[in-house]
Structures are given as C-alpha cells and as structure tokens.
Amino acid sequence: MKIWKSIRENYQNELILFGIFVGLFIVMGIISPDKFLSAGNLQTMCYQMPEFGLMALAMMAAVLTGGMNLSICTGATVASIVAGCFMATTFANENPAIGVFVGIIITVAVAAVTGLLNGVLIAYVGVTAMLVTLGTKLLFEGLGLVVTKGGSLAGFPPLFLKVGSGALLGIPYTILIYIVAIVITYFLFERSVWGTQVYMVGCNETATRFSGIATRRTVLLVYIYSGIMYGLSGVLISSRYCSAKTDYGSSYLMQAVTAVVLGGTSISGGSGTVAGTVIAVAIIQVVSNGLNLVGVNRYMINMITGIILIAVLIVRYVSGALSDKKKIRERAARARA
Amino acid sequence: MQKVWKNLTKSKEISILAIIVVLAVCITIVNPNFLTVSNFFDIMRSNSIYGIMALGMLPVLISGGIDLSVSSTITLCAVVMGKFLQANPGSNIVVAILLCMVVGALAGLVNGLLVTKFHIPPIVATLGTQTIVMAAVLFYTNGMWISGMPDWFLSFGDIQFGAIPSAGKVVGMPIQILFLILVGIATWLILKYTLMGRGIYAVGGNVQSATRVGYNVSRVTTFVYIYSGTLAGLAAVTDILIVKQIDPNTFSGCELDVIAIAVLGGASVMGGIGTVFGTFLGIILMAVIKNGLVLVRVSSYWQKVVMGIIILVTISVDVINRRIEKARLVHVDVEE
Amino acid sequence: MDRVFLEISNVSKTFPGVKALDNVRFDIRPGEVHALVGENGAGKSTLIKILSGVQPPDEGAKILIEGKETQFAHPIDAIKKGISVIYQDFALFTNLTVAENIGINETIEQKKKVVSWRAIQKKAKDALDFLNVQIDPNAIVENLSVAKQQMVAIASAVAQDAKMIIMDEPTSALSRGEVERLYEIIDLLKEKNMAIMFVSHKMDELFRVSDRFTVFRDGQYVGTTDADKITEEELIAMMVGRKIEVKRYANLEEKGEVVLRVENLSKKGNFKDISFELHAGEVVGFTGLVGAGRSEVAQAIFGISPADSGVVRVGDEEVHIANPAQALEKGIAYIPESRQTQGLVLPKTIADNITLPLLRTFANKLGIINREKQMSAVDEWIKMLDVRPNDPTMLAMQLSGGNQQKVVLAKWISTKARILIVDEPTNGVDIGAKDEIHKILRQLAKDGTAVMVISSELPEILSVSDRIVVMRRGRITAQMDNDAVTQEAIMQKALV
Structure with missing residues (x-):
C-alpha cells in the first residue's frame, strides 16, 4: 500500500501516460481485435519499437543535461556504415559469426566515438549542444555519404539479418536488447551516482560544480552514453535492411524528441524519467501500428502523434497554471489567518 | 584605424567572408568557370529558396527562439498554391504570391501563440506544428507531385533583369535572386529601422530589461514566428518558379539546413546576435560549397562534411575567444 | 531650492x-x-x-x-x-x-x-x-x-x-x-x-x-x-546602533596545528600578495568592503578560478587545486555567497542536495546508490542542524533562507572537510536562524575544523571569529586577534 502511494506521488505523470497507453491499447483491441491483438502483430511491434526506443533513450540522455542531440540518426548510420565496410568483406562473409559479432562491436564503438566528439565539444570546449550536434549531424551524414557514394552498402553475412528477426525462447533479440538497455538506463540514470549528478547538472551546472562534482566529465559521459544507445539502434536498423545507408532511420530524430517531451522530460533539463520515455515510445508505437492496421493513412498517423504532443503540452501548462493559482490562493488565505 | 581593423577581425562575418574568398580563389584556380557572372547567378538562383527561409529564421534566432516548422510551412504553402492555380488558372501572380504569404503567416501565428500563450518552449512547439502540418499536407496530396501550372506563372519564373555578357553568353539576373535581394532589404529595414526590429534584438539580449523599458515581449515573439512563416510562404513561390512543379517531399528536414545557414552567418542560437549581411554570407558560403566542390571535381558527398566542419570550427573558435576575454576581466581594482 | x-x-x-x-x-x-x-x-x-x-x-x-x-x-x-x-x-x-x-x-x-x-x-x-x-x-x-x-x-x-x-x-x-x-x-x-x-x-x-x-x-x-x-x-x-552586546564566541586559547597556509597568493585583477594561516579549531573572519577581493581569494583556494602565483599548503602538502572536485579531495569546502544559484540545486530535494558531494559513499561497487543508507544519513543531518520542515523529500526551493543555508552547511559538513570557507553565511537569513548558524560554525571549530568566514557584517565577524583578517582593494591590510577589537577599528582598516 505504502509503495503504491509513493509510486502515485512520484510517478504521477508516468501513471497518466501508462493509463493513456492502456486505454489506447484497449481501444485498438476493440476496433480491430483480430488484427491488432494477433500474435503476429504483437511480435511485429516488438520488432519495431526497440529501434525507436533506443533512439529516444539516446535523445533523453542529452535533454536531461539541458542539451540536445541532433546527431543521433546520422551518428547511428555512420557507425553502421563503418561496421558495414567490415561486414561486407569476404572475411566476414566466410566467418559469419565472427563477422557479425565484430560488426556489432564496431557499430557501437564508432557510435561511442561520435558521442565522444560531441561530448568534448559540448563539455570541454563549452559550445551549445544544439549547435555542436547540428554541426556533427552534417559531418556524420557527409562522412557516411563519402563512404557509400550515396547508395547503400550491402553484402553483409545473411546471419546479420537474424539480429533483427531472430528470437530466443520466442522473445525477439531486438526486444531483449531493448529491455536490457532500459534496465541499464534506469539504474544508470535514476539509481547511480553518475545519473544523480546528471540530473543535478541539468538543473544547475554551477551549483553542482561548486559541490565538488567534475561536471564536465559527467556531461562528456552523457554524450558517450547517448552514442552507445544510438549505436545499438543503428545495429537493429541496419540488420533490418541487412545493409547500411545514410538516410536509414532519419525520421527517428524528430520522433525521438517528441517521445522524450511527451514522456515528461523537461526540454530545459534536470527532470524526466526513463519510464516516461519508454511509455511515450510505446504510446507512439501503438498509435502508429494500430491505426495503420485499421487502414488509417500513415501521414494521418504522424499528424495524430503531433496533435497528441501539442495537446499534452497545452494540458500540462493549463493544469500547472491552475494549480499555481490554487496554491497562491491557499497561501494568501493562510497569511490572512 | 587600428581599432577598426581589430573590430573587423573580431567579427564572425569577416571570418566567414575570408573562408568564402579562400574557397573561391582555390576553386577558380582549378576551374575558371567558377568565377563567372552566369555561374554566380546559377548558384544563387538555386539557393535563393534556402536564403529566403534563412532570412526568416534570422529574427527568430535573434529573439532567442527557434523555428523548426519552416519545412512544413514551405510545403504547405507550395501545395496550397499548386492546388489554387490548378483550380484557378486565370488568376494572376500577385494573388498567388499573396496567398502563399498569408498561409505562411497563419502557420507562423499558430507557433507564436503556442509559445506566448501556452509557454511551450519554441523548439518543442515548432516541432509539434511541423509534424502536424507536414503530415496533413502529405495526407492531402498523398505525397504526389503537383504539376500543370499555368503558363503565365511559369514564364514569370524565367524573367531576367539586365543583360550582362558572361562566358560567351548574355545573362540577366533571374527573378528569384531579385526576390532574395528584396527580402534581404526588407528584413534589414525591419531589423534596423522599426521599433519591432529593435525589440527583437532587445528581447534576445535581455528579456527582463526589455520588459522594463516597455517592449511588448509577447508581441515581439509572435511577430518573429509570423515573419518566418511569411517568408517560408514566399520561398514556396520561389521554389515553384524554379522547379515548375511541386514535390511535397523535397523539403522535409530542410529546417536544419536553414538554421545552419543563419548560424554560419553569425547568428547566435542564444539570441541577441545576428545580421542580414552575415546571413547573406552564410547563403553564399553554402552555395559556394555546393557548387564549387562539384566544379573542382570533388565528389558532392563531401559537401556536408565541409559544412559540418566549418560550423564546428567557427563556433568553437568563437566560444574560446569569448572565454579568453572573460578571463581578462578585472574583478577588483588591486592596489599596486 | x-x-x-x-x-x-x-x-x-x-x-x-x-x-x-x-x-x-x-x-x-x-x-x-x-x-x-x-x-x-x-x-x-x-x-x-x-x-x-x-x-x-x-x-x-x-x-x-x-x-x-x-x-x-x-x-x-x-x-x-x-x-x-x-x-x-x-x-x-x-x-x-x-x-x-x-x-x-x-x-x-x-x-x-x-x-x-x-x-x-x-x-x-x-x-x-x-x-x-x-x-x-x-x-x-x-x-x-x-x-x-x-x-x-x-x-x-x-x-x-x-x-x-x-x-x-x-x-x-x-x-x-x-x-x-x-x-x-x-x-x-x-x-x-x-x-x-x-x-x-x-x-x-x-x-x-x-x-x-x-x-x-x-x-x-x-x-x-x-x-x-x-x-x-x-x-x-x-x-x-546602540552598543548591542554582541555575543562573542571567540576563544583564543584552543588552537590546533596549521591546516591551511597561503603564501603570496596573487591573481591579476583580483588580489595580490595574500598570505595567512588557518589553524584547526579556529574561526577566522575575513572582512572588508564588497569588492575587496575576499570572495576571489576563497574561490582561488577552492579551485573555481585558480590564482596566477603563490603557494597553498594543506597541512604540510603543497597543493595545486584546479577545480572544486580536487578541493573536495583535499578536504576543503566552500559555501558560496549566492545560495540560490551557486549553493543549491533549487528544484531538487533536501536529500539530493545534502548528499551531492558524497554520493559515492552511499553506493555499491557498481555505483548504485543505496537509498536507505542515503536517507538515514540525510535524516541524521536534518536532525542535527534542525532543518525545518524535517522532510528530506522537500524541494530546496520551498525552504526559507535560513533553512536553505542549513542544507548547504549540512552538505559540506558531511564531507568532514578540514577547512570550511563560508561566504556571507547569513545573507538574507532572519535573526533567529542567524544565531543558530553562528553556533553551528562555532561547534564545527570546536570539533577541530578550520573555519574561514567571509562577511561584510561586522557584528557577525565580531561574534563568530577568533581572529579577524581585513582586506582592502585586493590586499590584506590587517590581521588581528578578536579580543578587544571594535567595529570602528575594523572599519578604519577596511576603508583607509
């Protein structure tokens, strides 16, 4: 009971979001029980959600520090293109297991390096995150184009497809990777020393630095972490196509911002939960998948996502303004008494 | 004189100008065709669309905001105009242009209201409207091209002014460049000579002081988004006058390129700083990179790499310079 | 006219x-x-x-x-x-x-x-x-x-x-x-x-x-x-005002070994030739006008903006502190003047603020924080400094000035710093909390901490300090024991 109460107090926003998610899930289930709730469709969702979810976690990390990461998508593709150069070799094709394994490692490692570049420029040089990642977005995209000559890089071992489509005990690898990433992210951000420092830096960098925290290092690690997350997403994306190309997944950039904000993370930094982001991702996924099944045009689905975002923000503002007014009235009443 | 020189070298505009000159010289040495009037008109014509949008983005950035919805606004306006011209082939160019600008202004007004009335951070508000409007337009057109514009409209896009002999041909200045120049002059006049324009700088520089001296911050903020929308509308006309048909997909994602031009031209995303002259340099730099690399047979794939590096280097140098100056600041008048 | x-x-x-x-x-x-x-x-x-x-x-x-x-x-x-x-x-x-x-x-x-x-x-x-x-x-x-x-x-x-x-x-x-x-x-x-x-x-x-x-x-x-x-x-x-009897806590007898020795510390445009010592168990009051360079000296010692030249010794060891994280390691704590922007992370809880410098001590090897351990430590600090309301989940921005300052004090006392520098500790704090904060500072000195108090309020300086250092225009103009010192005497040194 007590636990429930503390959840209700501390995770109010997440509970509302979860309610919306459940509501949407039920509505979709009623509208199209045979299609939406079919095992095949649920599995499809499980394959699709992780790519997007990992991108959203990558974005969330940056937003928590009061920053922004516009380079998540091109960072992911440049990493998978570099890895692709290795996976397309005859060596990799002759030794598919090693080839795929090393390929995945290279993707994540290169993505981490792209994150390192962002982090150094943001934390140590001190340039606004928005500008740095706008620059690196173009840089990574350009490097990818230079390697691929604008086309796609293919010829990977067919085994690589298994990453995106295989399953362990009926659970897709993709969803396993996503769950592990969520759990790790939760512990890192909401339970660990470093994560707490991230939130503090996002609220007030000066006070945190004055408390003896190496805030530059904290921020640098955030962007490396962001790189690892979009690197993993890059692995899933290129595995789905079994190839690598610069514009794969490019639509995830703005969607990731949408999910993070919808999930309750403050765009000015310092507050937000992993659960909120994950639920927001699930909401967007259910909306797009469900409406798609009942034959709603995919553009219409995007539109509905945008409307949900704006509506939630307006509701949050209005209810916040109302409760502020109430508080002021109460305080005035107390002062009079 | 020394002071003037010092101020010049300090300004971001001059460093961008220097980069342009160096690039232009290098490219011309390899390929003399680069530095001809006809080539200049060509590259400026095709970049005029981005240029017009960047000039709309400039006041938004100066005020301390950001507008991610220019991509959806230009698409919306282009489609509205395309459908309008298909239905009313007997209309005229003035109506067409006005229609686009009004639609753009309305889209901007929505952004302005979301930011000022509901206190939604600009980056999120404009992201939301971008998603909604872009999806609505694509839904309406189903992503299909719109063509069959009336002849009088298309021929308007081929108008050239003057006759300058260049590389064995006689060329005139395309009307699209005239649009760009007119918008540049208008933006300059607004920013420099209207109280609204000065209010934009004041709000971006110090919101509290701006309120204190009596600027209406909400009105200034709403204005910049309306202006950005209006120019995105005009950019839509310019685009159709070049491409002669409407592809609802071409502009998705272009908002970051537009911001990049303004930032290259010295505008600060933190607000308060930015000039029309600088933005023009940003446009020219972008055009030179795009066109010049092709002329010297460097694969066009390097364009974005070069752009990215120039952005990263110029902003880093700027930040480091500022930090050095700040460290020199005297806190206490120490008794010697 | x-x-x-x-x-x-x-x-x-x-x-x-x-x-x-x-x-x-x-x-x-x-x-x-x-x-x-x-x-x-x-x-x-x-x-x-x-x-x-x-x-x-x-x-x-x-x-x-x-x-x-x-x-x-x-x-x-x-x-x-x-x-x-x-x-x-x-x-x-x-x-x-x-x-x-x-x-x-x-x-x-x-x-x-x-x-x-x-x-x-x-x-x-x-x-x-x-x-x-x-x-x-x-x-x-x-x-x-x-x-x-x-x-x-x-x-x-x-x-x-x-x-x-x-x-x-x-x-x-x-x-x-x-x-x-x-x-x-x-x-x-x-x-x-x-x-x-x-x-x-x-x-x-x-x-x-x-x-x-x-x-x-x-x-x-x-x-x-x-x-x-x-x-x-x-x-x-x-x-x-009327000569209000200032509570004088000065105790010139009990003084421990030197824990901080500053020699000829200089920073262009900030301060020059600053030399002084801090002993364990004493409170040293730094006074002078606003802009005399007192905070700048403190921030140099704490590594926020390091000095150009001069030597700082903690105990017998010569230290070169380049940032607050290193200062924390050397056992130096600094409570900045601006509580709202530099001292506290206002939108976060009392608990988060108090434990910020020492989070690692509540964590296991993987860096995961043990919430129970953290909260029981926080409860202890809240009780010890009598922070009100005594709810650790209260946000720092909801507290009064005096209680905010107690949270900042708790944050740094918990690090068991040997040297505590406090800049304008009672700025914007009401009279009652002021005296409490003075008592806390005295108690810390009694427990062996070397305390450096920077303040423009002379009654405060006279009340808490064992020794008084006066600064003027970036230099130290006087160092005196706080036995028979008057406000007027200090003013003289600070002004002329």
Whole structure:
C-alpha cells in the first residue's frame, strides 16, 4: 500500500501516460481485435519499437543535461556504415559469426566515438549542444555519404539479418536488447551516482560544480552514453535492411524528441524519467501500428502523434497554471489567518 | 584605424567572408568557370529558396527562439498554391504570391501563440506544428507531385533583369535572386529601422530589461514566428518558379539546413546576435560549397562534411575567444 | 531650492517571516545628493525596489512626487515619473550599441513604429555631452569597461528626463580613477538640479558626495542629518546602533596545528600578495568592503578560478587545486555567497542536495546508490542542524533562507572537510536562524575544523571569529586577534 502511494506521488505523470497507453491499447483491441491483438502483430511491434526506443533513450540522455542531440540518426548510420565496410568483406562473409559479432562491436564503438566528439565539444570546449550536434549531424551524414557514394552498402553475412528477426525462447533479440538497455538506463540514470549528478547538472551546472562534482566529465559521459544507445539502434536498423545507408532511420530524430517531451522530460533539463520515455515510445508505437492496421493513412498517423504532443503540452501548462493559482490562493488565505 | 581593423577581425562575418574568398580563389584556380557572372547567378538562383527561409529564421534566432516548422510551412504553402492555380488558372501572380504569404503567416501565428500563450518552449512547439502540418499536407496530396501550372506563372519564373555578357553568353539576373535581394532589404529595414526590429534584438539580449523599458515581449515573439512563416510562404513561390512543379517531399528536414545557414552567418542560437549581411554570407558560403566542390571535381558527398566542419570550427573558435576575454576581466581594482 | 521632489512616509514591506522595512521615511530635493546609509540587511535595496516600481509597498504607504500622491504599478511608471535606477548590473542591452541603449527609450515611450537613428544618435550624443564623457556611441556595450557601462546607464537615465537618479553601490566595481570620474559626474548632475539618492556604506565616498544622510538599521528609520553636522564616527555609530552586546564566541586559547597556509597568493585583477594561516579549531573572519577581493581569494583556494602565483599548503602538502572536485579531495569546502544559484540545486530535494558531494559513499561497487543508507544519513543531518520542515523529500526551493543555508552547511559538513570557507553565511537569513548558524560554525571549530568566514557584517565577524583578517582593494591590510577589537577599528582598516 505504502509503495503504491509513493509510486502515485512520484510517478504521477508516468501513471497518466501508462493509463493513456492502456486505454489506447484497449481501444485498438476493440476496433480491430483480430488484427491488432494477433500474435503476429504483437511480435511485429516488438520488432519495431526497440529501434525507436533506443533512439529516444539516446535523445533523453542529452535533454536531461539541458542539451540536445541532433546527431543521433546520422551518428547511428555512420557507425553502421563503418561496421558495414567490415561486414561486407569476404572475411566476414566466410566467418559469419565472427563477422557479425565484430560488426556489432564496431557499430557501437564508432557510435561511442561520435558521442565522444560531441561530448568534448559540448563539455570541454563549452559550445551549445544544439549547435555542436547540428554541426556533427552534417559531418556524420557527409562522412557516411563519402563512404557509400550515396547508395547503400550491402553484402553483409545473411546471419546479420537474424539480429533483427531472430528470437530466443520466442522473445525477439531486438526486444531483449531493448529491455536490457532500459534496465541499464534506469539504474544508470535514476539509481547511480553518475545519473544523480546528471540530473543535478541539468538543473544547475554551477551549483553542482561548486559541490565538488567534475561536471564536465559527467556531461562528456552523457554524450558517450547517448552514442552507445544510438549505436545499438543503428545495429537493429541496419540488420533490418541487412545493409547500411545514410538516410536509414532519419525520421527517428524528430520522433525521438517528441517521445522524450511527451514522456515528461523537461526540454530545459534536470527532470524526466526513463519510464516516461519508454511509455511515450510505446504510446507512439501503438498509435502508429494500430491505426495503420485499421487502414488509417500513415501521414494521418504522424499528424495524430503531433496533435497528441501539442495537446499534452497545452494540458500540462493549463493544469500547472491552475494549480499555481490554487496554491497562491491557499497561501494568501493562510497569511490572512 | 587600428581599432577598426581589430573590430573587423573580431567579427564572425569577416571570418566567414575570408573562408568564402579562400574557397573561391582555390576553386577558380582549378576551374575558371567558377568565377563567372552566369555561374554566380546559377548558384544563387538555386539557393535563393534556402536564403529566403534563412532570412526568416534570422529574427527568430535573434529573439532567442527557434523555428523548426519552416519545412512544413514551405510545403504547405507550395501545395496550397499548386492546388489554387490548378483550380484557378486565370488568376494572376500577385494573388498567388499573396496567398502563399498569408498561409505562411497563419502557420507562423499558430507557433507564436503556442509559445506566448501556452509557454511551450519554441523548439518543442515548432516541432509539434511541423509534424502536424507536414503530415496533413502529405495526407492531402498523398505525397504526389503537383504539376500543370499555368503558363503565365511559369514564364514569370524565367524573367531576367539586365543583360550582362558572361562566358560567351548574355545573362540577366533571374527573378528569384531579385526576390532574395528584396527580402534581404526588407528584413534589414525591419531589423534596423522599426521599433519591432529593435525589440527583437532587445528581447534576445535581455528579456527582463526589455520588459522594463516597455517592449511588448509577447508581441515581439509572435511577430518573429509570423515573419518566418511569411517568408517560408514566399520561398514556396520561389521554389515553384524554379522547379515548375511541386514535390511535397523535397523539403522535409530542410529546417536544419536553414538554421545552419543563419548560424554560419553569425547568428547566435542564444539570441541577441545576428545580421542580414552575415546571413547573406552564410547563403553564399553554402552555395559556394555546393557548387564549387562539384566544379573542382570533388565528389558532392563531401559537401556536408565541409559544412559540418566549418560550423564546428567557427563556433568553437568563437566560444574560446569569448572565454579568453572573460578571463581578462578585472574583478577588483588591486592596489599596486 | 527647498522644493521637495520626492517624499515618502509610512513605507513598510513585509515578506513572509521578515519585516524588511518598518515604517520608514525619506525625502529628497532637486540638486541634492541624499545618501541612504545602512549595513547589509538594513532595508536599502528593498526601498530601491519600491521606488523603482519593481515591488509594491505594504498598504498605507504614502509616496509624494512634487507634492502629488502617486503609486507605481510597473517599472515604466516610475521612469515616467522621473525616477531612474542605476542597478549594480546596469540592466543594459549588452548586445546593442551605446547610442541605442541611451536613445531608444523615447521611441518606445512615444510608441513610434519607425526608428530614427538620427534622433537616437542625437539623444545619445546630447546625454553623453551633458555628462561630458567620451564614449563612442556606436560601440557595442559588451565591449566597454564596467565604468563606461555605468556611464551609459547614467546617460540613459539622463536621456529619459530623469529628475531623480538612484545609484545602488555605484563604486563597487570601479577603480580609483574611475571613482573620481563618477564623483565629477555626480557633482555635474547636482549642478543641473538632479536629485540623487546615493546608496552605499563606504564612509569615504559618503562624505565626499553627500549633502544629507538618512540612516536605516534593521529595516527601521534611524535618522536624517546634514553631512556637515556629523563625523565619520558618529555616522558609524548611527549605522551600528546602540552598543548591542554582541555575543562573542571567540576563544583564543584552543588552537590546533596549521591546516591551511597561503603564501603570496596573487591573481591579476583580483588580489595580490595574500598570505595567512588557518589553524584547526579556529574561526577566522575575513572582512572588508564588497569588492575587496575576499570572495576571489576563497574561490582561488577552492579551485573555481585558480590564482596566477603563490603557494597553498594543506597541512604540510603543497597543493595545486584546479577545480572544486580536487578541493573536495583535499578536504576543503566552500559555501558560496549566492545560495540560490551557486549553493543549491533549487528544484531538487533536501536529500539530493545534502548528499551531492558524497554520493559515492552511499553506493555499491557498481555505483548504485543505496537509498536507505542515503536517507538515514540525510535524516541524521536534518536532525542535527534542525532543518525545518524535517522532510528530506522537500524541494530546496520551498525552504526559507535560513533553512536553505542549513542544507548547504549540512552538505559540506558531511564531507568532514578540514577547512570550511563560508561566504556571507547569513545573507538574507532572519535573526533567529542567524544565531543558530553562528553556533553551528562555532561547534564545527570546536570539533577541530578550520573555519574561514567571509562577511561584510561586522557584528557577525565580531561574534563568530577568533581572529579577524581585513582586506582592502585586493590586499590584506590587517590581521588581528578578536579580543578587544571594535567595529570602528575594523572599519578604519577596511576603508583607509
């Protein structure tokens, strides 16, 4: 009971979001029980959600520090293109297991390096995150184009497809990777020393630095972490196509911002939960998948996502303004008494 | 004189100008065709669309905001105009242009209201409207091209002014460049000579002081988004006058390129700083990179790499310079 | 000449828990410099906020301008009535030119749509000529020296046809020569029949510029006198008040070994040749005027902005601290002056704030924090320092000033630092909490910590310190034991 109460107090926003998610899930289930709730469709969702979810976690990390990461998508593709150069070799094709394994490692490692570049420029040089990642977005995209000559890089071992489509005990690898990433992210951000420092830096960098925290290092690690997350997403994306190309997944950039904000993370930094982001991702996924099944045009689905975002923000503002007014009235009443 | 020189070298505009000159010289040495009037008109014509949008983005950035919805606004306006011209082939160019600008202004007004009335951070508000409007337009057109514009409209896009002999041909200045120049002059006049324009700088520089001296911050903020929308509308006309048909997909994602031009031209995303002259340099730099690399047979794939590096280097140098100056600041008048 | 420009009476201002102004009065005539004098917390800045329309006074206040009763609903109202404030940060648009900062106001006021640069230039030139200062009207304000920015702010007030200018600690960031220049400007304004309210607590300049003094103490009106009818000592006595028995905690006997030794520490534009020692178990009070370089010394020791030269030894070890994280490792703690922006992360909880420097001690090998361990430690600190309300999940921004300061203290005491530097520990703290904080600092010293207290409030310095170090213009001018020291003696060293 007590636990429930503390959840209700501390995770109010997440509970509302979860309610919306459940509501949407039920509505979709009623509208199209045979299609939406079919095992095949649920599995499809499980394959699709992780790519997007990992991108959203990558974005969330940056937003928590009061920053922004516009380079998540091109960072992911440049990493998978570099890895692709290795996976397309005859060596990799002759030794598919090693080839795929090393390929995945290279993707994540290169993505981490792209994150390192962002982090150094943001934390140590001190340039606004928005500008740095706008620059690196173009840089990574350009490097990818230079390697691929604008086309796609293919010829990977067919085994690589298994990453995106295989399953362990009926659970897709993709969803396993996503769950592990969520759990790790939760512990890192909401339970660990470093994560707490991230939130503090996002609220007030000066006070945190004055408390003896190496805030530059904290921020640098955030962007490396962001790189690892979009690197993993890059692995899933290129595995789905079994190839690598610069514009794969490019639509995830703005969607990731949408999910993070919808999930309750403050765009000015310092507050937000992993659960909120994950639920927001699930909401967007259910909306797009469900409406798609009942034959709603995919553009219409995007539109509905945008409307949900704006509506939630307006509701949050209005209810916040109302409760502020109430508080002021109460305080005035107390002062009079 | 020394002071003037010092101020010049300090300004971001001059460093961008220097980069342009160096690039232009290098490219011309390899390929003399680069530095001809006809080539200049060509590259400026095709970049005029981005240029017009960047000039709309400039006041938004100066005020301390950001507008991610220019991509959806230009698409919306282009489609509205395309459908309008298909239905009313007997209309005229003035109506067409006005229609686009009004639609753009309305889209901007929505952004302005979301930011000022509901206190939604600009980056999120404009992201939301971008998603909604872009999806609505694509839904309406189903992503299909719109063509069959009336002849009088298309021929308007081929108008050239003057006759300058260049590389064995006689060329005139395309009307699209005239649009760009007119918008540049208008933006300059607004920013420099209207109280609204000065209010934009004041709000971006110090919101509290701006309120204190009596600027209406909400009105200034709403204005910049309306202006950005209006120019995105005009950019839509310019685009159709070049491409002669409407592809609802071409502009998705272009908002970051537009911001990049303004930032290259010295505008600060933190607000308060930015000039029309600088933005023009940003446009020219972008055009030179795009066109010049092709002329010297460097694969066009390097364009974005070069752009990215120039952005990263110029902003880093700027930040480091500022930090050095700040460290020199005297806190206490120490008794010697 | 005897016509009064502004006359206020019955002005009070109540904040939750504190009565910042209690029934004060003040009046000023055209062409006079009337200084408002008082120590920190006397209510000077509250009165400025009321006169500039930033905050309304409590009901019942009477404000007369040229004999007419008036009220300010918005800062604009005050400006229109002819009252301009030169704030300490000048409130200029640093991204714009000098001319625009001075001349644009008229355009705004007249609600013109189009800006006439010629008119603005002329307005700016007139105002600068009026003040007889040489500043390029086309320079960007950001690139000007502090003194010139101040001139721009004054010119801007002149251009707005101000009849009364309020100068809030106008010399705190100026060099000697620049201060002289400011005096000339003030004389000039006086000649041109401007009323000037001069707010300061520096004796030399008060006597240099003022015609009359009004003294406030603890939010109350003490008295008004002509400048030529009072001596420096008498004015100080008025500011300090009846000789209230200051609780003196000084204990000159028990002193441990030296834990911090600073030798010839210098930083260009901040301080020079600073040498002193801190012993375990003593409280050393650093005093002097605002802008004497006290905080700069502390921030250099703590690694926020390291010194250029000199040696710092912690115990016997020579240290080179480049950032606060290293200072923390060496056992140095620093509680900054600005609690709201530097001391606390306001939107986070008491618990998060207290445990911030030492999070690692509550974590396992993987870096995961043990919440129970963390909370029980926090509970202990809350109890020990009597933070109210005693709810660790309360946000720091919801606490009163005194309790906020206790949270900051708890944060640093918990690190078991050997050296604790506290900058203005009781700024904006009510009387009750003040004494509690003093007791906590004494207790820490008793437990063996070396405490360095930076404060502009002399009673505070006299109350908590064992030893007193006085700074003036970036240098140490005196070090003395706190046995028979008087406020007046310290003032002498700080001023002259």
